[in-house]
Amino acid sequence: MPTPPLPQRSVAIVLGTRPELVKLAHLVRLLGPAAHLVHTGQHYDADLSGRFLTELGLPEPTLLEGVGGKPRAVQISAALTQLDALFAAEPPLAVVVQGDTNASLAGALAANSRGIPLVHVEAGLRSHDRAMPEEHNRIVIDQLADVLCAATEDNRDLLRAEGVPSGRVAVTGNTVVEAVQEHLPAAEERAALLAAHGVTADRYVLATVHRPENTDDPAALRAILSELAALAADLPVLFAVHPRTKARLEAAGLGHLLAVLTPLPPLGYGEFLALARHAAVLVSDSGGVQEETTVLGRPLVVVRRSTERPEAMDSGFAELVAPGRAIGRAVRRRLAEGEAGLRRLTAAPSPFGDGLASQRIVALLGAMASGQQPGRLSVAA
Structure with missing residues (x-):
């Protein structure tokens, strides 16, 4: 799947933890100059996050301030305020978030408030445990997302059971497979x-x-x-x-x-x-x-x-x-x-895909950039 002709810094990839860096690294590299990496600082320090950026071959991110080490509500609100200002000054064609972190929720809310198409990587995960803050995050992000990249058929089925229109969901596999490989x-x-x-x-x-x-x-x-x-x-x-x-x-x-x-x-x-x-x-x-x-x-x-x-x-x-x-x-x-x-x-094969998830997500982003409306996208899984 060729990389689509996306303009420079046209896709804002919002993350805040080391697992997100790992899972989105290949996607960032495939997007090349089109990717604008935004790190909320939820988990950031020079020794750990800096080491991961270097090891994974990622560009220096735009780093937000006043988020790391704060309570959940403060993390989300501080990141949301800065992301809103960033997206107002430099509106991306799309925002990508991954998983269920506070950074992902802040990115989703910022995209939604500015009317920017939101792509949720690893959509449809459910623990059915309301004691987990992550469960609340992932449910809200899935409701806001325009394109939901489900890792498995089961994830897709959970989203459909919650009333998410099938046209918004694509089974891409999980990007962790290519990260490990x-x-x-x-x-x-x-x-x-x-x-x-x-x-x-x-x-x-x-x-x-x-x-x-x-x-x-x-x-x-x-x-x-x-x-x-x-x-x-x-x-x-x-x-x-x-x-x-x-x-x-x-x-x-x-x-x-x-x-x-x-x-x-x-x-x-x-x-x-x-x-x-x-x-x-x-x-x-x-x-x-x-x-x-x-x-x-x-x-x-x-x-x-x-x-x-x-x-x-x-x-x-x-x-x-x-x-x-x-x-x-x-x-x-x-x-x-x-x-x-x-x-x-x-x-035994991994139930999380064949190692082509990032390529499928890039194809979805390319279709969006070409004018295809979110909710009418398709991808071969």
Whole structure:
């Protein structure tokens, strides 16, 4: 699919977190000069976001101010005010947002208030858990969007059940597939990374925890770390410590539970993929990891009360558990499957698409630029 002849800086891509950078990187590169990257600063620091921009080959974004580290309402309102001024001064032909972050909601509201066509990448995800702020964000964005890029047929069906006209929905696949395929290091580099971390392929657990339902509840955080520590008696447990998790650990006085684990600083995307590719099992509460493991062919234990990505469970890659002993039991079940279980997952296709999602979204944007009205767009999935 050729890149459409879009004018320079004609597509505003609004994001605010590192997962959004990962999932939209290939789309930004395909758009080239047409892409105007706008970072709200929801998760921004030179070491992490700056590193991701460089690693993913992305241009320097327009960076908003006064958003990071603020309460949800302040983040949305501060980003919305600045985005409205930006779009008034330099109106784009379209605004693209991804997922369900506060940055995405601010971008959607700003586009809607200025009458600018809105494209929602990864539309139609639903956890049916109203305790999740992200659930509210994604529902509002889907109602505002002119073009909804659903990752799966199930996502499309959920949108139709909510009354979204079918002409506004295109099943594109999930952009995470091409992100993993593009940024997974070569076998030699992966082997070197494993050696540097002192682990052997298929003989360690890789864990990440960062969601508020786990980190803001000291009892839940203690239960998760206790289960990981018990697993470490049998094989190494690499624990990538998110800055949020580190702060909550220190505040709750739980730092001693890291003693038998192997804490890792925040990882670059390629390094994380390399470690995930060869982990015997992953334990995580991340939405993106639920998708990435289906591309990498690895088993995952999801520590959450609900998920908006049931496809990972239905296809056999992941299992949803609550904090506590269920974590250890689920991990040990996966370990007991051994090499046969890993071979089965490696051979299974990802339910999130074929790695052409970004190309399909660019084609949709090109059709919009050529004058085709939102709501009458189509794309071959």
